[in-house]
Amino acid sequence: MSGLVLGLDLAYWQTTLIKVLVAAIMAPTAALILGYVFLLKIMSFMQSRLGPMESGPYGLLQLIGDGVKFIQKEDIFPEKADKWVFATAPIVVLMSTLLIYVFVPVGPDLVGEPVETGIFMTLAVSSISVIGILMAGWASVNKYSLIGALRAAGQLIAYELPMVLAVVGVVIQAGTLNMQGIVAAQANGEIFGWGGIGNPFIITQFVGFLIFLVAVQAELTQTPFDMPVAESEIMGGYQVEYSGFRFLSFFLAEFATAFAFAGIAAVLFLGGWWIPGFDFDSNTLNYLGPIVMFVKIMVVSFLVFWIRFTYPRFREDQLQTFAWKVLIPLALANIAVTGVLKVVF
Amino acid sequence: MAQLPGLIKGLGVTFRTMLEPNVTVQYPHEKESPAPRARGVIALKEENCTVCMLCARECPDWCIYIEGHKYLAPPRREGGKPRQRNALDRFDIDYSLCMYCGICVEVCPFEALFWSPEFEYSEPRIADLLHDKTMLGHWMTTVPDFEQYEAGSEAKVKKVPR
Numbered sequence: 001m002s003g004l005v006l007g008l009d010l011a012y013w014q015t016t017l018i019k020v021l022v023a024a025i026m027a028p029t030a031a032l033i034l035g036y037v038f039l040l041k042i043m044s045f046m047q048s049r050l051g052p053m054e055s056g057p058y059g060l061l062q063l064i065g066d067g068v069k070f071i072q073k074e075d076i077f078p079e080k081a082d083k084w085v086f087a088t089a090p091i092v093v094l095m096s097t098l099l100i101y102v103f104v105p106v107g108p109d110l111v112g113e114p115v116e117t118g119i120f121m122t123l124a125v126s127s128i129s130v131i132g133i134l135m136a137g138w139a140s141v142n143k144y145s146l147i148g149a150l151r152a153a154g155q156l157i158a159y160e161l162p163m164v165l166a167v168v169g170v171v172i173q174a175g176t177l178n179m180q181g182i183v184a185a186q187a188n189g190e191i192f193g194w195g196g197i198g199n200p201f202i203i204t205q206f207v208g209f210l211i212f213l214v215a216v217q218a219e220l221t222q223t224p225f226d227m228p229v230a231e232s233e234i235m236g237g238y239q240v241e242y243s244g245f246r247f248l249s250f251f252l253a254e255f256a257t258a259f260a261f262a263g264i265a266a267v268l269f270l271g272g273w274w275i276p277g278f279d280f281d282s283n284t285l286n287y288l289g290p291i292v293m294f295v296k297i298m299v300v301s302f303l304v305f306w307i308r309f310t311y312p313r314f315r316e317d318q319l320q321t322f323a324w325k326v327l328i329p330l331a332l333a334n335i336a337v338t339g340v341l342k343v344v345f
Numbered sequence: 346m347a348q349l350p351g352l353i354k355g356l357g358v359t360f361r362t363m364l365e366p367n368v369t370v371q372y373p374h375e376k377e378s379p380a381p382r383a384r385g386v387i388a389l390k391e392e393n394c395t396v397c398m399l400c401a402r403e404c405p406d407w408c409i410y411i412e413g414h415k416y417l418a419p420p421r422r423e424g425g426k427p428r429q430r431n432a433l434d435r436f437d438i439d440y441s442l443c444m445y446c447g448i449c450v451e452v453c454p455f456e457a458l459f460w461s462p463e464f465e466y467s468e469p470r471i472a473d474l475l476h477d478k479t480m481l482g483h484w485m486t487t488v489p490d491f492e493q494y495e496a497g498s499e500a501k502v503k504k505v506p507r
Contacts, residue, residue, distance in 0.1 A: 046359040048367045310359045311352070 019112050023101040027094075030259035031252045035063050037298070038305040039255075046309045070251075073244035078141055081241070085139035090242065090249035092132030097253045099125035100260040105179050107273050107289030108281055118179035119167055122264055123160075126219070129253065130156045133228070136250075137238035148237020151316060152228035155218055158323040159225075163215035165331035169208040169338045170201050170268045183272035187280045197276045202269040207334045209269045211327055216261045217304055218323070220254065224311040225319060258301060266296035378462075381489050384445045385464040386476075388484035389436055390506050393457035396431040400449035400458060408442035409449060410435060436478040441471050459505060461487040 010018070040062060044051030052059030077083055102112035103122045115121050130153055137149020171177055174185035182201075189199025202209050218225035229237040239250050266272060273289030274280060285292075314322070370377050379385060396413035412435040417427040450458045461484050468474050476484075491503045 042363065045363040045367070048362050048365070050367060050369045050371070053371060306356065306359065310355050 019102070023098050023112060026101055027098050027256040027259075028252055031255035032063050034255045034259050034301055034305075035251075036060065038301060042302070042305060043309045046306075067248060070248040071245055075245065076241070076243045078241050080141045082139040082141070085135050086241075087246070089132045089136035089139060089238075090246045090253070092135060093129045093253045094132075094249045094256075096125055096128035096132065097256045097260065099128070100257065100264075103179065104260060104263045104267060105183065105273060106263075106293045107286040108180075108283075109286055110273075110289060111180065114180060115178070117177040119171065119182065119264070119268070120177050122179070123164055123167065126257070126261070127156070127160055129257070133238050136242070140238065140241040142241050144234040144236075144240050145238050148228045148230075148234050148240070151234075152221065152238060155221070155225065155228060155319060155323075158320055159215045159218035159327075162211050162323060162327035162331045163219065165328065165335060166205075166208040166211040166215065167268060169205050169331075169334050172335065172338050172342050173201060173204060179267050179272070183267060183274055184280055186271045187274040198271060198274065200269065200271040205269060205334075205338070207330065208338075209265070211331050211334065212265060212268070213300075213303060213307075214327060216265065217307060218319070220258050220261060220304070222258070222304060222308040224307070224314050226313055227316050227319060230313060258304060259297060262297040262300035262304065263293065265300045266293060270296045270300070272296075379464060381462060381492065382460060383462040383464070384447055384460050385462040386440070386460075386466060386484050386487075387438055387443075387450060387481065388459045388461045388488050389478055389481035390457045390459070390485055391433060391436070391478055391482050393455045393506060394433050394436065395455055395457075396433050397454065399452050399454065403448050403452045405446060405448065406442045406444055408439040410437040410439070433478065436481060437475050438481060439475045440466070441474040456503070456506065459485070459488045461485075462489065463487045 036059075040051045040059060052062040055061045055065050077086060100122055103115060103118050103125075105111035105114070105118075133152045133156075134149050137145045137147075137152070140146075170182060174182040176182060176185065186200050187198045191197075191199050191203065221228050227233070227237075229239060234240070239247060242250060273285060273293045275288070275292050278285055278288070396411060398411055401407075401409040401411045411433070413431050413433050415429055416432055418430045420427050447460065450460055463484060466474075466476075488505050490505055493502060494500055
């Protein structure tokens with residue numbers, strides 16, 4: 001990617017190094033941006049308060065300070081914990097987050113690794129976090145942790161299905177699993193013969209978009225789907241025994257994943273990095289694309305966090321009922337209708 | 346499906362709240378003046394105190410410390426008997442104990458204690474919260490005048506001795 005943009009001819013190991021660095025810097029930065037803008041500020045405004053104001057202008061440095069605080073803390077291991085698994089679990093979760101960043105495109109040439117089955121890969125690597133969470137819950141040797149981890153596993157598996165099924169609708173319409181291809185399909189699409197704004201799939205796949213948003217909410221364990229970490233019931237679930245840097249890893253992973261999933265939603269439904277008025281392949285979009293993508297990601301994240309700050313928590317059985325009895329049938333119907341319409345038109 | 350209107354309404358509530366300006370006051374930077382008769386700190390008019398100890402005895406927290414001594418004042422008329430008077434040696438209020446009930450102010454028969462709305466006297470050391478009579482006398486300058494009663498009231502408005 002960088003070779004083309006900068007006009008340089010780099011060796012394979014050099015481009016790989018740059019990609020790794022970009023992903024490694026992107027994920028914490030994204031978590032900080034989302035944490036500051038939504039968790040600290042928008043949430044405060046929605047609750048009629050100001051949020052942090054003292055650390056830096058408008059509290060900008062609050063999360064940096066929190067991060068420094070976390071790093072200073074003692075790295076506590078429970079006495080009977082399975083030490084190796086306990087220590088690795090946050091890294092597995094963080095790794096799954098970082099892997100998503102590899103596949104999400106932000107410009108015609110700006111993509112970590114352009115894979116033919118991009119969206120499939122993205123959703124696959126995002127599911128690795130379940131293993132990390134189960135590891136964390138089991139290795140903590142704590143009943144609350146174990147309950148939290150099992151709840152997380154049940155929830156993530158239950159909502160993985162409607163998410164994938166919602167994506168299938170988009171994939172049928174675009175005719176490709178390639179994320180660049182999906183962006184192209186939206187950019188070159190036409191609404192009843194009018195191609196002024198392309199055909200962002202949010203219009204034709206609106207049901208899919210809603211299902212995807214709900215599923216993302218559950219995948220990210222944001223309220224109203226935060227039973228795995230319900231602090232009033234199981235005191236933080238699988239995070240209960242973690243302190244210091246390892247807890248920070250979970251926190252970073254949660255928000256970085258939120259950013260990444262908002263990116264996936266933007267690519268699938270909002271036209272990705274393409275905006276009307278530009279050629280699909282124009283080099284300008286290599287510079288403009290990340291900004292367009294960022295704006296779209298912030299819009300989707302706003303929806304996610306708006307719902308988070310508004311609704312109270314579901315009950316565990318309501319959560320499962322909602323996934324299996326409402327979302328999955330709806331998603332299947334969506335696929336059927338999309339398939340039929342795809343063949344008819 | 347029946348819950349859907351309520352869910353959407355709920356989103357509307359949070360969205361509207363987000364757009365409304367909020368009422369937070371950035372305390373150390375901008376200050377709200379407390380109500381004029383707010384119970385901030387108790388001020389002492391030393392000249393009015395007769396060391397009767399009523400306040401110290403009534404205080405539920407026992408946070409008032411008073412010491413005094415008797416002395417003979419010169420007689421009013423020539424040839425008269427010298428008068429016995431009480432002099433105030435020590436009058437301390439321990440604000441680390443005080444619960445701001447105001448009983449001492451109520452109970453004082455000689456109008457020596459008053460409420461002042463000042464509240465910014467926190468200290469890094471808890472022992473510094475013990476205000477002696479000089480400090481309590483200093484608070485006297487911050488005591489506001491009593492407000493007028495409502496129209497038609499025949500009660501006399503008290504005056505703050507200055």
